Amino acid sequence: MKKIYVIDTNVLLHDPLAMFAFEENEVIIPSVVLEEIDSKKRLADEIGRNARFVSRELDRMRTSGHLHNGVALESGGILKVEMNHRRFVRVQESFGEMTNDNRILAVALNYHMEEQEKEESRPVILVSKDVLVRVKADVLGITAQDYLTDRISADSDQYNGHVTLRVHPSVIDEFYNQRSLNIAGLGTANRLLPNEFVILKDELGTSKSALLKVTPDGRRLEPLHLSNDPVWGITARNAQQRMALELLLNDEIPLVTLSGRAGTGKTLITLAAGLMKVEDEHKYKKLLIARPVVPMGKDIGYLPGEKEEKLRPWMQPIYDNLEFLFDTKKSGDLDKILMGLGSIQVEALTYIRGRSIPGQFIIIDEAQNLSKHEVKTIVSRVGENSKIVLLGDPEQIDHPYLDAQSNGLTYLVERFKEEGVSGHVTLEKGERSRLAQLAAERL
The missing domain is CATH 2.30.130 (Archaeosine Trna-guanine Transglycosylase; Chain: A, domain 4)
Structure with a gap:
């Protein structure tokens, strides 16, 4: 039996191809979703790019017919933009003011009530990545689901x-x-x-x-080809760390992914391996370290200074590990060392888009905060004779539209697990401290 899917804004901002993912069923986009998409299209981040993509696709489909009447999709389904909010009174009685979320719920409720009056009614399903929207839908008697296609x-x-x-x-x-x-x-x-x-x-x-x-x-x-000798002063403390070093130091494996909870040593052993390959063995010309600029709490806003000064707070975890590896004693020593070497570059991921990166050992930290499209963009930048390592903890995601099953790191691991050019290890044992291990397990 065919179904009716009402799509929330956050689904399209998460995956702009979502409108084509419902096979032969009818896909409803409430008109208020277009307003929310329009408000995001000027952003320079992934959400803005997705909003612009959705806008272009809807404009392209206008050439096939009127969107308010429904346009046929290649999958056999129908896409329709719906303006009908006449059931909003019932939603307002339950949830108060006329918010955008409540307008979307009103459209879903309207379809649900109309289908209930038919002899052969079709199921109406609201698809949203917002947990509270799904809870509200349940209160109103509407079936609601998370968007699971890309998980x-x-x-x-x-x-x-x-x-x-x-x-x-x-x-x-x-x-x-x-x-x-x-x-x-x-x-x-x-x-x-x-x-x-x-x-x-x-x-x-x-x-x-x-x-x-x-x-x-x-x-x-x-x-394993490697002995358990120290790598830039770092020795593997458990079997998983030894596995990770085996992958990191193997030049025949250009893509390595490491996941694990905080304190398992992902970043430290990767930096040690990168320094050995770049500074000792000269296998790569440069060590490039990058991480997405996604705040854990409330964004602190714009920062003063030049690019390096702006990036320093975001990249401080990287600098902390480098200070440990270089065994610096005073403030400012690390900056002098990095300037003297000239082969270590710390960047925000914003500056990687559009580049081709040959002959480098590339480390992408906090990769769990990347979408699958961003991961594709980054890995496709890797040039000849380069190695890329992506690190992250799928349990600590700060991105509003990602979770443990839909983030870019998990997606990349799953897609490349059968390829001989890649390797993955999940680090399980915390080595930072007993307290850090207990915090990761119990909190």
Whole structure:
């Protein structure tokens, strides 16, 4: 049975292609949504770009017919702009003033009431990323859903880059003797992915174990190439950190993603690996470090000074880690070191759009605050002989339209997990302090 979907503004600002994602069903865009889209189109960020895209697409569809009468979509559905708010009195009785959200609810309620009067009524569903709008819809008796089209699988199914297998001790002995294992001979029901890490443990309960990595072609297991020697003074403190360093220092893997809670060491070990590759091995010409400018709390507004002075508060977590790695003692020492080296550049992601970045070790911190379109833009900037590393904690998202399943970092991990050019590890154990680990677990 075909359905009627009423789309909230935040869905289109989150994914401008959402209006085409409902197959053969009828898609309703309340007229107040156009007003909200219009108010956002002058913004210079991702929301502004999405608003402009939606505006252009609606204008293009006008050539096929009147939007208030409905325009046929390639999927077989119909797109309509609806101005009817006549059921607003009931919404106003429940929720008071005539806000834009309540106008959208009134349109959905109007369709719902009209369909209830028909013999063969179609389900009316309000689609919104605003939790309270969905709650209000439920109060009014309207079915409401989050926009789920661009979300990856549930938490339990998310790829974490490593797996533990219990095998007969003879299999572990075979690996140590031959320094390789055929995946087909393991008899595991789970498919192992390229560059995935495998921890073999003795099924009989002894302490015998081995840490291996799947080859890029996905056919064999091989030992880790790196010893546990310090990397710019940083030594891996757990198995996941050692896996991360294996990926970071492997020049044959140009895309690395690391996720994990605060304090697991993502940024520190990545900076250490980048410094080794750039300053010691000279594999890359420059170390480029960037992060999105998304505030955790209320925005502090415009900052005075030149670009470097404006960026300093946003990039301070990066500078804190660099101060630790360079073991600086006094204020200002790090700036002198960075000026002397000239090969380390700290930028806001705003300045990466449109660039081509060859021969560089690129670190994108706080990548969980990026949309899938922004991630595509960034990764597609990577030039020849460059390596890009994206870091983030999907549980700490400050972007208003993203969550743990729809952010760019999670999306990238899911899309590239079967590619031999990429590797991923989810860091699980906090190493910052016992207090930080408890805070991440309990708060």
